[in-house]
Amino acid sequence: MVETQLRFRDDEPAGDPAVTVDSFGEQTNAAAVRIEPGDDARVLLPHLDRITLVEVNFPVFGDGRGYSAARILREAGYAGELRAVGDVLIDQLAFLRRCGFDSFAPDQPLNAADAEAALARYPEVYSPTVDGRAPIWAKRHGLA
Amino acid sequence: MYQYDSHDQAMVDARVAEFRDQVRRRLDGSLAEEQFRPLRLMNGLYLQLHAYMLRVAVPYGTLSSAQMTMLGDIADKYDRGYGHFTTRQNIQYNWIKLEEAPDILADLAKVEMHAIQTSGNCIRNTTSDQYAGAIADEVVDPRPYAELIRQWSTFHPEFSFLPRKFKMAVIASETDRAAMRLHDIGIQILRNDKGQLGAAFYVGGGMGRTPMIAPCINPFVPIDQMITYSEACLRVYNRYGRRDNKYKARIKILVHELGKDEYTRQVEAEFAHLLTQGIEPPLAELERIKAQFTDPAFATGLSDAVDRSDPDFAVWLDNNVQVHKQPGYAIVTISLKPVGGIPGDASGDQMRLMAQLARAYSFDELRVTHAQNIVLPHVRKADLYTVWQQLEEAGLGTPNLDKIGDIIACPGLDYCSLANARSIPVAQKISERFAGREQEIGELKLKISGCINACGHHHAGHIGILGVDRKGVENYQLLLGGSEGADTSLGTITGPGFNEEGIVDAVEKATSVYLANRHAGERFLDTYRRIGMAPFKDAIYAKDAV
Numbered sequence: 001m002v003e004t005q006l007r008f009r010d011d012e013p014a015g016d017p018a019v020t021v022d023s024f025g026e027q028t029n030a031a032a033v034r035i036e037p038g039d040d041a042r043v044l045l046p047h048l049d050r051i052t053l054v055e056v057n058f059p060v061f062g063d064g065r066g067y068s069a070a071r072i073l074r075e076a077g078y079a080g081e082l083r084a085v086g087d088v089l090i091d092q093l094a095f096l097r098r099c100g101f102d103s104f105a106p107d108q109p110l111n112a113a114d115a116e117a118a119l120a121r122y123p124e125v126y127s128p129t130v131d132g133r134a135p136i137w138a139k140r141h142g143l144a
Numbered sequence: 145m146y147q148y149d150s151h152d153q154a155m156v157d158a159r160v161a162e163f164r165d166q167v168r169r170r171l172d173g174s175l176a177e178e179q180f181r182p183l184r185l186m187n188g189l190y191l192q193l194h195a196y197m198l199r200v201a202v203p204y205g206t207l208s209s210a211q212m213t214m215l216g217d218i219a220d221k222y223d224r225g226y227g228h229f230t231t232r233q234n235i236q237y238n239w240i241k242l243e244e245a246p247d248i249l250a251d252l253a254k255v256e257m258h259a260i261q262t263s264g265n266c267i268r269n270t271t272s273d274q275y276a277g278a279i280a281d282e283v284v285d286p287r288p289y290a291e292l293i294r295q296w297s298t299f300h301p302e303f304s305f306l307p308r309k310f311k312m313a314v315i316a317s318e319t320d321r322a323a324m325r326l327h328d329i330g331i332q333i334l335r336n337d338k339g340q341l342g343a344a345f346y347v348g349g350g351m352g353r354t355p356m357i358a359p360c361i362n363p364f365v366p367i368d369q370m371i372t373y374s375e376a377c378l379r380v381y382n383r384y385g386r387r388d389n390k391y392k393a394r395i396k397i398l399v400h401e402l403g404k405d406e407y408t409r410q411v412e413a414e415f416a417h418l419l420t421q422g423i424e425p426p427l428a429e430l431e432r433i434k435a436q437f438t439d440p441a442f443a444t445g446l447s448d449a450v451d452r453s454d455p456d457f458a459v460w461l462d463n464n465v466q467v468h469k470q471p472g473y474a475i476v477t478i479s480l481k482p483v484g485g486i487p488g489d490a491s492g493d494q495m496r497l498m499a500q501l502a503r504a505y506s507f508d509e510l511r512v513t514h515a516q517n518i519v520l521p522h523v524r525k526a527d528l529y530t531v532w533q534q535l536e537e538a539g540l541g542t543p544n545l546d547k548i549g550d551i552i553a554c555p556g557l558d559y560c561s562l563a564n565a566r567s568i569p570v571a572q573k574i575s576e577r578f579a580g581r582e583q584e585i586g587e588l589k590l591k592i593s594g595c596i597n598a599c600g601h602h603h604a605g606h607i608g609i610l611g612v613d614r615k616g617v618e619n620y621q622l623l624l625g626g627s628e629g630a631d632t633s634l635g636t637i638t639g640p641g642f643n644e645e646g647i648v649d650a651v652e653k654a655t656s657v658y659l660a661n662r663h664a665g666e667r668f669l670d671t672y673r674r675i676g677m678a679p680f681k682d683a684i685y686a687k688d689a690v
Binding site: 037040061062063064065067068069071075089091092094095096098099111114117118121122123124125126127128129135136137139140141143 | 149151152154155158161162165166169174179182183265295296298299300301302303304305306379382383387417421422423425426428429432
C-alpha cells in the first residue's frame with residue numbers, strides 16, 4: 001500500500017483497507033471505499049454515515065473525473081477522509097484540495113517544499129467550492 | 145472596458161510566479177516533459193514543429209491600446225517581429241524560447257493580460273461578438289456575461305482536466321457574428337416576453353472531424369443562474385464525456401450519443417442540485433462588471449456625411465465600415481488579409497499603429513475578430529478618411545472584408561505539429577489569383593484548415609478547403625455551402641481532392657459557376673443553396689477543364 005504523504009486532518013487514519021464500490025454494496029460493515037474513475041460517487045450517498053475513508057484513484061493525472069466525485073461527496077455532507085491516490089502530482093494539489101480532498105497518497109513521493117509552495121500559490125479563488133474559501137466576488141461585495 | 149482590480153491582478157501575478165517555477169523545474173530536470181506538458185499547455189505554450197508557440201488570451205476579443213502596444217512589443221522583443229491573430233480572438237507567437245516564456249507572461253501581466261487556459265483540456269478563452277457595444281442589433285452588450293464566465297472558469301478546480309478542450313461563446317444579437325452554435329457551449333443573451341434577461345444555452349456544437357451544430361438545450365436560463373447552469377453542463381460532461389478516444393471526447397459526441405433530451409435531463413438534475421450550493425455570483429457582481437462596459441462618451445449631433453470623392457477610400461468604406469449604433473460614428477474593420485499575405489499576421493509596427501489609431505480615434509479600444517481581423521469599434525465618421533490613409537500607409541487598408549481574399553486559415557504545416565498540409569501558401573495563392581476581382585464576386589467566406597481538426601473553420605466556409613495527407617502528398621478537398629451565421633450550415637465535399645495548384649483552379653471554377661448563375665443580389669452561398677451542388681461539381685470535375 002502506498003504511503004499517505006500529505007494529510008490535512010487531525011483524526012486517526014482509518015485502519016480498514018478500502019474496498020471497491022461494487023464490494024461496498026455487499027459488505028455492509030465496510031467503512032473504507034475506493035472510487036475508480038468510472039464509478040458513480042452518488043451510489044455512496046445513502047451510506048455516508050458509516051464511511052470514514054474514501055480513496056479516489058487517479059490512474060493518470062489527466063483523467064479528471066475524480067474531481068467531480070470528490071465534490072459530489074462533500075456537497076452531500078461527507079465529512080470523513082477523502083484521499084487522492086495514484087498519479088497525484090504537485091501541480092494538481094491545489095485543485096484537489098479545492099474539491100475536498102484532505103489527504104494524498106501519490107504513487108511517486110512529492111518534493112515536500114514544492115508541494116507546500118504549490119498549495120500556497122494562489123492567494124484567492126474565483127469560484128466557490130466545498131473547501132469553504134470565500135470567492136473573490138464574495139470579498140468584493142462584503143459577503144465574506 | 146473591464147479593468148482588473150487588486151484581486152484579478154493578484155491571480156495573474158500568482159500565475160506568472162507559478163509558471164516561472166514550473167519552467168525552473170522543467171529546466172533543472174525535476175519535471176519530466178510528459179509532466180510539464182499539461183502545465184505548459186494550460187499556460188498556452190505549445191511545442192510546434194520548429195519552436196515553442198505561445199498563445200495569449202484576448203478575453204472576448206477586446207483590447208485596449210496599451211494592451212495592443214504590448215502585443216507589438218512582445219512580437220519584436222521575443223519573436224521575429226510579428227504575431228498571428230487566431231480564430232478564437234487570441235494572438236499567438238510562433239518563435240518562442242522556453243526560458244523566455246515566463247518573462248513574456250510577466251510583461252503581459254503588466255497590461256492585465258495572460259495566457260491562462262489558452263490550451264489544455266480545460267475551459268478556454270470565452271469569445272464574443274466583435275461588434276459588441278457598437279452595433280444596434282444587440283439586446284445588451286454580451287461582454288459582461290463573458291467576463292463573468294472568464295472569472296468563473298479561471299482555475300476552475302473541478303474542470304481543469306476535462307475529457308477534451310472546452311470552448312464557450314456569448315452573443316446577444318439575433319445575428320450571430322461569433323459562430324456561437326459551433327462551440328461546446330454557445331450562449332445567447334436575450335429577453336423573454338416579460339422583458340427579463342436570460343441565457344439560451346446551445347450545447348454540443350463544434351467543428352473538428354465530426355462537425356455538429358449545437359442544439360438548444362434550454363431556451364431561457366434566468367440570468368442570475370447562468371453560471372450555475374454552466375457548471376451543471378460541465379459536470380455532466382466531466383463525468384460522462386468519453387475519455388477512451390480523443391477524437392470522440394468533445395462534448396458534442398456526448399450530447400450526440402446520449403441524445404439531446406437525455407443530456408438535458410441530466411443537466412437539469414445536476415442544475416437543481418447545484419442551485420442549493422450557492423455557487424452563483426450575486427447580481428451585484430454582474431452590475432459591477434457591467435459598469436465597466438458602459439458606452440464611451442460619444443459626441444452627439446455629429447454629421448453622418450462622409451466625403452467619398454477619393455475612389456479608393458470609397459471602396460474601402462463600402463467594404464470595411466459598418467453601421468454604428470451611435471449617429472456620426474462607424475465601426476471599422478482593419479483587414480489583416482493583404483493580397484498574398486499570411487491571414488491574421490501583423491507586425492509589431494502594425495500592432496503599435498493600430499493601437500495609436502485606437503487611442504486617437506476609437507476611445508482606446510480594439511477588437512480581434514474570429515475571422516482574424518482587427519476592429520476599431522467607435523470611429524467618428526469625420527475621422528474615417530484620416531484613419532484609412534494611415535492604414536493604407538501601413539499596408540492595413542485592404543478593402544476585402546468578407547470577400548474571397550478575407551480568408552481564414554490555420555497555421556498549417558508551416559508551423560503546426562498536427563497539420564497534414566500547408567494552409568498559408570494556399571491562402572496566399574488564392575488571394576493573389578483573385579486580386580482585383582473581389583468586388584465583382586462579392587461576399588464569399590473562404591476558410592482553410594490544414595488538417596481535420598478544422599482550426600481554419602473549413603466546415604463553415606461558403607467555400608471550405610481541407611488539407612489532408614494522401615500517401616505522403618499534400619492533398620486538398622473542396623467543400624461548398626458552409627456558413628456560420630444565424631443560418632449556420634456545414635459544407636459538403638465536392639469530390640476527389642486536388643494538389644496545391646489544382647485547388648486554386650477548382651475554387652476559380654466554383655466562382656465561375658456562381659457568376660454565370662447568380663440572380664441579382666445573390667451571394668455565392670445563396671446561389672449554391674438555390675442551384676445545389678451538381679452544376680459546381682460538373683464544372684469542377686469536367687474533363688475538358690476550363
